[in-house]
Amino acid sequence: MQLYNNLSAKERAELIEKAGKERLTISFYKYAKIGNTEIFRNHMFLSWDQLEVLGRIYVANEGINAQLSVPAENFKFFKNHLDTISFLENVRLNVAIEHNNFAFLKLKVKVRNKIVADGLNDKTFDVTNKGVHVNAEKFNELIEDPSTVLVDMRNHYESEIGHFKNAITPDVDTFRESLDLIEEDLKAHKEDKKLVMYCTGGIRCEKASAYYKHKGFKNVFQLEGGIINYARQVESKGLENKFIGKNFVFDERRSERISDDVISNCHQCGKPADMHTNCVNEACHLLFIQCEECKEKMDNCCSSNCQEIIKLSYEEQKALRKGQGNSNDIFKKGRADHLPYKKDLRNIFETFKPKD
Numbered sequence: 001m002q003l004y005n006n007l008s009a010k011e012r013a014e015l016i017e018k019a020g021k022e023r024l025t026i027s028f029y030k031y032a033k034i035g036n037t038e039i040f041r042n043h044m045f046l047s048w049d050q051l052e053v054l055g056r057i058y059v060a061n062e063g064i065n066a067q068l069s070v071p072a073e074n075f076k077f078f079k080n081h082l083d084t085i086s087f088l089e090n091v092r093l094n095v096a097i098e099h100n101n102f103a104f105l106k107l108k109v110k111v112r113n114k115i116v117a118d119g120l121n122d123k124t125f126d127v128t129n130k131g132v133h134v135n136a137e138k139f140n141e142l143i144e145d146p147s148t149v150l151v152d153m154r155n156h157y158e159s160e161i162g163h164f165k166n167a168i169t170p171d172v173d174t175f176r177e178s179l180d181l182i183e184e185d186l187k188a189h190k191e192d193k194k195l196v197m198y199c200t201g202g203i204r205c206e207k208a209s210a211y212y213k214h215k216g217f218k219n220v221f222q223l224e225g226g227i228i229n230y231a232r233q234v235e236s237k238g239l240e241n242k243f244i245g246k247n248f249v250f251d252e253r254r255s256e257r258i259s260d261d262v263i264s265n266c267h268q269c270g271k272p273a274d275m276h277t278n279c280v281n282e283a284c285h286l287l288f289i290q291c292e293e294c295k296e297k298m299d300n301c302c303s304s305n306c307q308e309i310i311k312l313s314y315e316e317q318k319a320l321r322k323g324q325g326n327s328n329d330i331f332k333k334g335r336a337d338h339l340p341y342k343k344d345l346r347n348i349f350e351t352f353k354p355k356d
Contacts, residue, residue, distance in 0.1 A: 003045055009105035012054070016101050022072040023054075025096035025103045025251065027228065029115065029203040031063040031127050032087040037111045045109045051078050054104040056250070058112045062127055064088075065115035065203055067250060069104050094201045094228040096249070096256060103251040116207050119176035124214075131197075131209030131220030136233035139223050140242055142196050149189065151182055153199040153208050154248070157287060157333040160343050161255060161264045161274040162227075162245025164198065173333055175204050182208075183215055190217045198223035198230070200247065231258050246274050266291035267339035268298065281306035283321040287333045288342070303338050 007015070016023070034040050041059045048068075055068025070078045082088045096103075134142060143150050143164065152159045152169045155178075159169035172178045186195065195217050197205035205222040212220050223230055227247045234241045245263045246255040254276045266273040266289055273291035279302040286302045301307040309317060335342070 003042055005106045005108075007106075012105045013102055016105075021101075023069045023099065023101045023103075024072050024075055025069045025099050025253070027067045027094045027096075027201045028091050029063065029065045029201065029206075030087055030091050031115075031130075031206065034059065034061055034063065037061060041109050041111050045107065047081050048078070048109075049107055051081070053078060054107050056104065057107075057109045058115045059109065060112045060115045063115050067104075068107075069099075069101070069251075092225055092229070094225055095232070096228065096253075097231050097247075097258070098253060098256045100251070100253045103253055116204055117174070117176055118179060118207060118211070120179075120211070122214075125211065126214070127207055127210045129210050129213060130206050131195075131213060131222050133224035134196075134221050135224055136230045136239055137237065139196070139198075139221075139230065140240060142194060142221060143242065145194060147192070148194040148196050149186060151195065151197045153178060153197050153205045155333065156343075157276070158200070158248035161276070161289070162243065162247055162258060162261075163263075164243050167198075173335075175208075179208065179211055183212065186217075190215075191219075194219040194221060196221045196223075199226050200249065201226040201228050227258065228256075231256070248276070264289055264343065265341050266294055267342045268294040268302075270341040277302075279303075279306050281309050282317060283309070286336055288336070288339055302336060 037059050044057065044059070051070060051074045053068055053070045053074075055066060057064065057066040057068065079093070082091060142148050143166070150164060150167045152163050152167045153175065155173055155175070156169070156171050159167075163169050170178045170181055172181065186193070195212060197208055199205045202222065202225050205226070209220045209222045227243060230243065231241075231247070233239065241259055243258045244261045245259060246257050248255050255274070262272045262274050264274045265271060268290060271291050271293070273289055275289065275291075276287055277290040277295060277300055279286040279288070280300045284302060284306050288302055290298070290300075299307050299310065301310065309320065312320075
């Protein structure tokens with residue numbers, strides 16, 4: 001019984017290119033009580049491997065979070081398989097606005113403690129007691145209401161390249177940081193304000209909506225299906241698009257354009273830009289915004305130091321990395337001090353804090 005990939009990412013990419021067939025990029029999630037996560041994980045891997053599904057899937061006792069790509073010709077079989085699982089029958093699938101056949105190159109189904117890390121250890125918190133789901137049309141109405149507080153539940157590097165107009169965009173690196181921060185800043189408005197939240201596909205703001213209800217907020221709403229579903233509804237229903245810029249995504253595409261606005265800047269030269277780059281130095285991999293000119297000039301690196309390091313032999317680079325590990329000190333998200341035009345978001349929450 002094969003429960004692992006037998007092809008490398010390079011070999012898989014070559015097969016995809018040779019096949020020349022369209023692949024669909026899809027994401028979905030579902031909060032549900034899963035008993036034996038190992039058995040469930042193995043079942044998903046075996047079933048999806050047969051359908052040539054590739055992607056990153058997390059399974060936990062609280063549910064499943066999946067970001068994947070599937071051959072278009074196998075989509076029907078993939079959907080049929082989901083429908084055989086009771087809590088995934090008719091689950092909403094967020095189909096990407098822009099597809100990329102190489103978005104994922106391996107199938108990874110991993111068991112985690114939680115599908116969204118929240119840092120919570122409260123047994124009385126019920127993640128299924130969620131807020132009100134609203135579609136794009138209702139969402140547009142709500143965010144024009146003066147009594148609404150609109151909160152982006154994503155991280156700073158996501159909202160920097162795109163967000164809804166007038167949204168609070170907390171300066172956080174992780175979801176768990178935002179939970180207490182938002183509650184503290186909005187604690188005086190638990191009853192008199194409508195708390196409306198959004199994220200990429202809905203999974204983070206669904207947990208957040210349940211959390212804030214648990215904390216006493218009376219009017220809690222979330223954008224159903226997140227930005228991905230919102231963009232599709234705006235197009236299909238002819239609604240006004242209130243999202244500006246690009247939607248950050250967690251695959252090789254890194255983003256989807258929702259509007260023509262470029263609201264961010266290259267972290268190296270300051271020119272308008274909204275494409276993220278991972279520094280190619282294996283001991284760095286800093287995620288930052290880089291324009292095409294700087295990308296060419298800097299060889300996809302975040303600094304001249306990294307630019308020199310990538311010229312060294314593999315053994316020399318390996319020696320420099322020794323002892324560093326893959327810690328948060330290496331894999332930062334646009335926080336490095338040597339980026340002269342990185343956005344300073346420290347005071348943005350104060351700027352948008354609702355007035356009494």
